[in-house]
Amino acid sequence: MWDLITNLQLGLSVAGSLKNMGLCFLGCLIGTLIGVLPGVGPIATIAMLLPLTFGLDPVGALIMLAGIYYGAQYGGSTTAILVNIPGEATAVVTVLDGHQMAKQGRAGIALGIAAIGSFIAGTIATIIIAAAAKPLTTLALLFGPADYFALMVLGLMFAVVLARGSVPKAIAMIFFGILLSTVGTDIETGEERLTFGWMEIADGIDFAVIAMGMFGFAEILRNLEHKEARAVVSAKIGRLLPNMADLKVSLAPILRGTAIGSILGFLPGNGAVLGPFASYSTEKKIAKDPSRFGRGAIEGVAGPESANNAGAQTAFIPLLTLGIPPNAVMALMIGAMTIHGIVPGPQIITKQPELFWGMIASMWIGNLMLLIINLPLIGIWVRLLQVPYRLMFPAIIIFCCIGIYSINNSPTEVLLTAAFGLFGYLLIKLGFEVAPLLLGFVLGRLMEEKLRQAMVISRGSLWTFIDRPVSLALLVLTLVILVASALPAIRKSRETVFTE
Amino acid sequence: MVVEDPAEPSAGKRERSLNLNLEVCAGIFLIAAAAAAYYAALPLDAGSMSGVGSGLLPKATSLGLAGFGVYLALLGLWGSPERIDGFSFRGIIFVLGAIVAFAATVRPFGLLVAGPIAMLISSMADPDTRPLEILLFTACMTAACYLLFKVVLHLPIPVLPPLLGY
Amino acid sequence: MNITRRTAIAAIAALGVTAVPAVAQQYPTKPITAIVPFAAGGPTDVVTRLVTEHMSRTLGQQIVVENIGGAGGSIGMTRAAAAAPDGYTIAVGNMGTQSAAPALYPNLKYDPATSFTQISVVNFTPQTIVSKKTLEPKDLKELLAYLKANSEKLNYGHAGVGSISYVSGFVFNAQFGFKPALVAYKGTGPALNDLVGGQIDYMVDQSLNVIPQITAGTIKAYAVAHPERIAALPDVPTTKELGVDFIFSAWNAMVAPKGLPKDIQDKLLDALSKAMDDPTIIKRYEELGSTAPKGADRGPAGLQKLVESEVARITPVLKAAAAK
Numbered sequence: 001m002w003d004l005i006t007n008l009q010l011g012l013s014v015a016g017s018l019k020n021m022g023l024c025f026l027g028c029l030i031g032t033l034i035g036v037l038p039g040v041g042p043i044a045t046i047a048m049l050l051p052l053t054f055g056l057d058p059v060g061a062l063i064m065l066a067g068i069y070y071g072a073q074y075g076g077s078t079t080a081i082l083v084n085i086p087g088e089a090t091a092v093v094t095v096l097d098g099h100q101m102a103k104q105g106r107a108g109i110a111l112g113i114a115a116i117g118s119f120i121a122g123t124i125a126t127i128i129i130a131a132a133a134k135p136l137t138t139l140a141l142l143f144g145p146a147d148y149f150a151l152m153v154l155g156l157m158f159a160v161v162l163a164r165g166s167v168p169k170a171i172a173m174i175f176f177g178i179l180l181s182t183v184g185t186d187i188e189t190g191e192e193r194l195t196f197g198w199m200e201i202a203d204g205i206d207f208a209v210i211a212m213g214m215f216g217f218a219e220i221l222r223n224l225e226h227k228e229a230r231a232v233v234s235a236k237i238g239r240l241l242p243n244m245a246d247l248k249v250s251l252a253p254i255l256r257g258t259a260i261g262s263i264l265g266f267l268p269g270n271g272a273v274l275g276p277f278a279s280y281s282t283e284k285k286i287a288k289d290p291s292r293f294g295r296g297a298i299e300g301v302a303g304p305e306s307a308n309n310a311g312a313q314t315a316f317i318p319l320l321t322l323g324i325p326p327n328a329v330m331a332l333m334i335g336a337m338t339i340h341g342i343v344p345g346p347q348i349i350t351k352q353p354e355l356f357w358g359m360i361a362s363m364w365i366g367n368l369m370l371l372i373i374n375l376p377l378i379g380i381w382v383r384l385l386q387v388p389y390r391l392m393f394p395a396i397i398i399f400c401c402i403g404i405y406s407i408n409n410s411p412t413e414v415l416l417t418a419a420f421g422l423f424g425y426l427l428i429k430l431g432f433e434v435a436p437l438l439l440g441f442v443l444g445r446l447m448e449e450k451l452r453q454a455m456v457i458s459r460g461s462l463w464t465f466i467d468r469p470v471s472l473a474l475l476v477l478t479l480v481i482l483v484a485s486a487l488p489a490i491r492k493s494r495e496t497v498f499t500e
Numbered sequence: 501m502v503v504e505d506p507a508e509p510s511a512g513k514r515e516r517s518l519n520l521n522l523e524v525c526a527g528i529f530l531i532a533a534a535a536a537a538y539y540a541a542l543p544l545d546a547g548s549m550s551g552v553g554s555g556l557l558p559k560a561t562s563l564g565l566a567g568f569g570v571y572l573a574l575l576g577l578w579g580s581p582e583r584i585d586g587f588s589f590r591g592i593i594f595v596l597g598a599i600v601a602f603a604a605t606v607r608p609f610g611l612l613v614a615g616p617i618a619m620l621i622s623s624m625a626d627p628d629t630r631p632l633e634i635l636l637f638t639a640c641m642t643a644a645c646y647l648l649f650k651v652v653l654h655l656p657i658p659v660l661p662p663l664l665g666y
Numbered sequence: 667m668n669i670t671r672r673t674a675i676a677a678i679a680a681l682g683v684t685a686v687p688a689v690a691q692q693y694p695t696k697p698i699t700a701i702v703p704f705a706a707g708g709p710t711d712v713v714t715r716l717v718t719e720h721m722s723r724t725l726g727q728q729i730v731v732e733n734i735g736g737a738g739g740s741i742g743m744t745r746a747a748a749a750a751p752d753g754y755t756i757a758v759g760n761m762g763t764q765s766a767a768p769a770l771y772p773n774l775k776y777d778p779a780t781s782f783t784q785i786s787v788v789n790f791t792p793q794t795i796v797s798k799k800t801l802e803p804k805d806l807k808e809l810l811a812y813l814k815a816n817s818e819k820l821n822y823g824h825a826g827v828g829s830i831s832y833v834s835g836f837v838f839n840a841q842f843g844f845k846p847a848l849v850a851y852k853g854t855g856p857a858l859n860d861l862v863g864g865q866i867d868y869m870v871d872q873s874l875n876v877i878p879q880i881t882a883g884t885i886k887a888y889a890v891a892h893p894e895r896i897a898a899l900p901d902v903p904t905t906k907e908l909g910v911d912f913i914f915s916a917w918n919a920m921v922a923p924k925g926l927p928k929d930i931q932d933k934l935l936d937a938l939s940k941a942m943d944d945p946t947i948i949k950r951y952e953e954l955g956s957t958a959p960k961g962a963d964r965g966p967a968g969l970q971k972l973v974e975s976e977v978a979r980i981t982p983v984l985k986a987a988a989a990k
Contacts, residue, residue, distance in 0.1 A: 034653065047706035047733060048654040051719055141863035145849075172530055172568035179537055179561040185737065186544075186554035188850035190770060190827030193554055194540045199744075202737035217595065224591035224625055322862065323878045325855045328705060335707030338874075339715055343898075343953050345878020390628040391637050394619040397595065398641060401602040401618055402611070406655050409732055414603035418596045425592070429584055430526040444557070449852060452552045456847045457821055457865065460548065656699060656732045 004131055011130075011357030015365055020063050023056070024362050027064035028369045031071015032377075035078065038085045038216060038396070039208055039403015042072040042329050050336055058340035059355050063362040065336055066316075069329055070363070073312040074118055074370050077305055081110045082381055083396055085216035089207055089273045089442045090308045092435055093162070093280040095215060097293060097300030104296050107385060108240035111378045113250050113298055114305040115371055116242070121258040121306035122367030125313035128262050129320075130360050134349075136266045136314075137321040143267055145453035146464045150474035151267075152447035155274045157481050159436040161281040164294040170436045173427075177440020180205060181448070188452060200412040209413050210441060212400050213420025214427070214434045220393045221425045240379055246298055253283050253303035261307030265314030272311035272327070273442050276304035313363055320356055322346055522582040527573025534566035591625045598622035610658040611649070615642045693753055693930050694727040701749075701757040703742025705735045709874055709954075710918050713789050714758040716950055717920075720941035725933070729756075738828035739763035740771050747776040751783065751923040753930035758788060760918045762828055765976035769984040770828045779977065783926035784969040785934050786919065787959040788942070789951060792892035793834045793914040794902070796876050796885050797868040798861055806888040806908050810842060813868075817844035823857040823866035826850055830916045831857065831871040833980060834891075838870045838912060840983050861885055872916045873899065873955030891915070897952040919969050935965060 014020065030049070034040045046065050053061035076087035081098035094114070101110040128136075156174060163170030183194045184204030195201050242250070260282065261275035283303045284293045293300050318326050323345035325331040337344045342355065349356045387395075404414050424434055458464035465471045537558060547553020602618035619638045623629045649655045700718050702711045711733065718729040734742035739762055746757035762770075764778040776782075795806065803809040813820070822839065824832040831854065839846065849866050851857035854875050860866050862884045869876075873890060877898050880887040887902045891914040895904055905912045920938060922931070941947055942958040951958055962968050 030653075033648075037648075040649075040653065040655070043706055044655060045653055047711075047731070048656070050706075050715060054719055141859070144860070144863065144865040168568055168571060169526070172565060172572070175561045175564045175568065176530075176533070179533075179558060179565065182558045182561070185827070187826040187852055188848070189554045191544060191554050193544060194537060194558055196540060199737060199741060202741070203735065217599070220595055221588060221591045224595070225586075225588040318859070322859070322884075324859045324862070325707075328707070331705070331853070331855060332707030335712045335715075338712050338954060339950070341950055341953060343878050346882035346884055347878065388628075390623070390626045390630075391634070393595075393626070394598075394622045394634070394638070395641055397598055397622045398602075398615055398619050398645065401599060401606075402615075402645060402649055402655075402657065405603075405606060405657060406649070408736065409656060409734055411603040411607055414599060414606070418599040418603075421599070422592065422596060426529070429587065430529055431522050431582070432526065444561075448557045449850075453849050453851070453860075453865075455552045456849050459847070460551070654730075656730050 007353070007357050008130055008361060010353060011359075011361030014059060014354050014358030015063060015362035020060050020358070020362065021365065023060045023064040024067045024366050025369050025373075027067020028071040028366050028373060031068040031073075032075040032078075032370065032373055033071075034068070035072035035075020035087065037403055038079050038083075038087055038212060038400050040406050041087065041208065042069050043332055044406045045072070046329070046332050046336065050339065053336070053340075058337070058342050059358050061340055062333070062337065062342075062355070062359060063366075065333060066359060066362065067366045067369075069333070070122070070309070070312050070366055071370060073308060074115075074374065077114045077118075077308070078111060078374075078381060081107060081114065081301070082385060083216070083392075084219040085396075085400070086211050086438075087208065089211070089438070090276050090311070092211065092215075092438050093276045093304040094301060094308070096162075096280070096435060097295070097297050100294065100296035101298070101301065102385065106239070106296065108378050108382045109242045109246055109298065110301050111381060112241045112375070113246060113302045115374045115378075116247070117250065117254040117257065117302045117306040118309035119367050119371045120254050121261060121308075121310040122313055122370075123364060124258045125262050125265070125310040126360060126364040126367070129314060129317055129363070130357075133317050133321050136317055140267050140318065143470065144468065145450045145457060146468050147470040147474065148267075149447060149450040149454050150465060150471040150478070151271070151274070152443050152450060154474050154478045154481075155277065155443045156440070156447075157478055158274075158277045158281040159439040161284055162277065162435050162439065163433055165431070165433065169432050173432055173434070173436040174440035177437040177442075178444030178447070180210065180437075181441045181444030187449065200410065201416070204445070205416065206407055206413060207438075207442065208407055209404060209417045210420050211438060212404060213417040213422075214424030214437070216396065216400055217417065217421025218424030218428055218434070220396065221421065222428060223389065223393070240382060241375070242298075250298055250302035253279070253299040254306040256282060257303035257306030258310045261310030262314045264307075265311030266317040267326070272308075272315045275307035275311040277439055279303040279307035309367075316359070316363070319344065320348060320359065323348065520584045521576040521580070522584050523572045523576030523580045525576075525584055527569045527571070527576060530569030530572065531566050532569075534562040534569060537562040537565070590627075594625035595622050598625075607658060608661065610660040611645060612642060612660055615645055693933060694725050696754065697728040697730050698725070698753065699755050700729050700731050701742050701746045701755065702731055702733050703735065703739035703746070703757065703759060703763055704733065706731075706733045709791065709872060709916075710739075710758055710760045712954075713918050713956070716947055717788055717938060717941040720944055720947060721934075721937040724937040724940050738767065738770065738826075740767050740774055740776075743767070743778075744775045746921070747781040747923055749923045751925035751927075753922065753926060753934065756785070756920060756922045756934065757782075758918055758920050760830070761916050761976060762830060762833065764919055764921075764973050766828060766833050766980050766984060768977060769981040778973050779970070781924055782921035783924055783931055784919070784921055784966040784973070785931060786938055786965050787963055787969050787972060788918040788920050788938070789954075789956040789958055790915040790917045790963075791872045791874055791954065791956045792890050792896060793830075793870050793916060794873045794876050794880070794890050794899070794955075795838070795868070795870050795888040795905075796861070796880065797888065798864045798866065799884060799886055800864055801867060801886060803888075806903070806905070806910060809868075809888050810910070813842065813844045813846075817846045820846045820867040821849050821865075822846040823849045823851060823861055823869050825854045825857050825871075826852055829854070831869055833984070834870045834914045834916070836987060837914060837980070837983055840986070841912060858885075870914070877953075877955050896955045896957070898955045917972070919973075921969075931966065939964065 034045045076091045077094045080086045080091040080094040084099040086092045086095050098110045159174045185202050257279040260279045264271040264275045283299045284290045319330045325334050334344050404417050541558035544555030545553035546555040598618040598621035602614045605614040616638050623634045702714050704710050722729045743759050743763045749755035803812045879885045889905045891905050893906045
């Protein structure tokens with residue numbers, strides 16, 4: 001305990017210097033900016049800004065780059081809420097209720113609760129990292145491919161809960177998502193799968209391409225259909241910040257979301273993407289009236305946003321304690337460290353404590369700054385919604401095009417996004433929901449990879465899923481949720497039929 | 501888990517509707533997609549237990565998808581009366597056309613050409629568009645994009661045609 | 667504050683360049699694009715950013731790194747091969763794109779030996795033979811004997827077909843007749859994670875990926891597949907000193923589209939050479955377990971020879987594996 005305090009003191013003394021505070025602020029600001037811009041992700045930005053950090057000392061540079069990362073995570077939810085575009089997998093669920101809230105003139109409340117939830121989550125996650133990074137790493141290493149597969153199966157259950165309407169249609173969309181995730185070169189055999197000989201998708205389809213096409217462009221197409229629907233988006237402007245009642249409703253979801261996000265975040269192999277989905281499903285399951293979800297329920301924003309931010313924070317654990325990146329942004333952070341002459345690895349805590357603790361302290365400072373940057377911005381964002389739709393949608397289109405282009409500097413991916421826009425529009429017209437497809441897409445890739453690794457390692461024995469305690473526990477949990485939700489789901493779907 | 505909607509579609513909705521059964525179309529759509537995917541996955545080996553092949557997941561999921569397609573189609577034929585809403589063809593043509601135009605022009609001509617082209621084409625999707633307003637707006641947006649993406653964020657995106665020296 | 671000033675300078679430079687037409691001035695008159703055919707943050711990207719930052723200062727023009735990932739790097743290299751040979755597009759490929767790719771991708775649109783103007787190898791990174799912490803053998807000799815007897819029960823982890831750890835592992839296992847189960851991961855990170863966690867048994871991977879884990883003792887190192895010991899791992903013996911005939915280095919190489927004028931090629935090589943001789947960069951290389959090419963290895967001729975010999979060495983092994 002005493003250690004923790006001295007360590008945090010050391011961290012605060014590093015991160016709290018005027019220069020590092022300034023860099024942290026700059027990072028958060030740039031991060032928020034690129035997060036808000038659809039498609040322009042932290043990877044492209046950090047890569048481009050890397051040369052600018054060459055003149056800085058390593059700690060300052062990393063503090064700034066980390067600021068860009070979580071700033072972008074945060075900014076992404078702004079776009080999700082305002083214009084229905086999830087920039088990253090973790091913002092998909094924010095779209096569901098967040099954008100509905102915006103349509104009802106509650107954009108300010110949604111943005112405000114996202115900011116407050118993220119701050120609380122970030123604070124708690126920082127404490128978790130500081131107090132338990134080491135033991136959590138040991139725990140994470142126990143997670144083998146089989147356990148991971150079981151976790152993904154559990155994750156797919158969430159998709160069913162996620163759905164607003166028909167359950168069979170939601171399951172069909174999960175299948176579709178998994179199918180899309182198999183497009184690309186097979187990592188085990190090197191064969192090209194379902195690419196129809198098209199080199200540009202040989203590495204699979206980028207998540208942003210699907211998300212932006214199916215949410216962003218499809219939504220524009222749908223809005224252009226009805227004059228009335230367009231008017232609604234821009235007419236109302238409600239309260240700018242959540243009030244006490246909103247906060248009271250949101251507090252429990254924020255804490256639950258933080259817990260879920262923190263746990264999933266430190267798992268290797270990008271478990272963080274599951275956090276918001278898990279949080280949303282939990283909130284919907286335990287809500288007194290689940291039918292509010294998908295129609296602007298504040299818990300549906302507060303929980304997942306907190307889970308998202310907590311996960312973004314705890315994803316630093318494998319990076320800082322093992323030197324192994326759990327996702328592409330963290331891989332880039334490692335690249336940045338190497339360029340700055342820091343070899344990331346298990347020894348960083350003992351060899352460069354000022355870097356380790358400075359980074360951790362800067363996370364909390366960064367979260368505070370995000371709150372300070374973003375609360376005043378809410379007024380501006382909400383006012384932006386009043387721009388007439390006839391000007392708004394060409395602007396969204398041009399930002400999206402540039403954003404997608406910037407992912408891989410590829411015009412083909414821009415074309416592909418247009419195709420997914422049409423595809424998404426068709427699916428909406430046919431009464432399907434897009435969110436389960438995206439969840440299937442995100443989980444499908446990991447699930448297949450882990451299944452095949454587990455099968456190779458166990459030499460084909462399915463017992464591996466039962467023998468390993470972690471995997472067994474997860475599978476039992478899946479089964480319990482399945483049974484528990486199957487019975488009422490049938491009843492519920494009948495009820496919805498009558499209410500509508 | 502049958503989800504039906506016995507409520508009659510509203511009168512306004514019916515006017516715009518294409519006279520096609522929603523669930524039947526949804527089912528056929530899934531079956532068609534599944535068939536295409538299965539066809540593409542044919543050469544892939546599904547493998548065995550100890551070596552799950554590259555073909556297992558694509559084949560299994562497309563079969564599952566086809567199954568749901570059949571289910572939905574039958575549901576529609578059985579009596580789910582919902583119809584498909586009308587499509588906004590104007591939106592599809594101009595919005596998607598704008599994106600295609602951007603993709604085609606960004607590398608050869610750069611952001612300062614591709615951006616305005618995409619914005620102007622897409623603006624034609626909306627009957628409310630006012631010519632002068634959108635021209636001015638496009639000019640401002642193009643400048644803003646240049647400042648934002650090039651000057652602030654340094655993205656390696658071409659700005660002008662290479663002929664002009666940059 | 668350094669950053670804002672640099673941003674401002676960059677901004678002014680960018681605006682200035684737009685206004686000046688590039689006609690018959692001294693090369694380079696505008697920013698140069700360096701294509702890295704992999705995602706930002708990987709080994710090739712890191713090395714490229716290290717040297718191009720220094721080269722920018724020598725050349726007096728910014729070199730902008732453009733990451734064009736996909737298909738084991740072949741998409742980016744295809745685009746580089748098709749670019750105009752005016753010196754404003756260069757690329758940094760690696761052993762995978764410049765020697766393994768023809769065997770891995772039957773419809774590859776470039777030939778590493780003939781489609782480019784070679785500039786130079788940028789660095790060599792020796793491969794290291796590593797295993798999970800709990801594997802029994804204590805040294806390389808024991809490991810080879812152990813693998814001979816048990817390899818069919820063991821798991822070799824690699825970062826996906828076409829990756830360096832895949833190719834080097836293939837050559838290693840084929841040379842000694844080992845037949846482990848191959849566990850494929852998406853990238854080195856997850857594979858290394860499972861090696862540290864003991865889910866898989868052994869790997870042959872670039873030293874820069876494994877050095878931190880070796881020094882921290884989370885994995886075991888048996889040998890560096892290199893003639894000399896590397897500075898970052900002074901205690902790990904080399905295959906050569908142990909008398910085992912297995913030398914394997916990953917490398918990165920700077921190339922330009924075919925038909926680059928000789929004077930521009932010289933200018934780029936000169937700038938790259940200055941970068942590779944810079945003390946800071948030499949130090950960074952050491953930390954990465956890398957070495958800069960010296961003597962005959964440096965320059966276009968050395969690179970051309972390397973590409974040809976590596977293609978000849980790797981292709982048969984991979985082809986044989988594909989035919990199986």
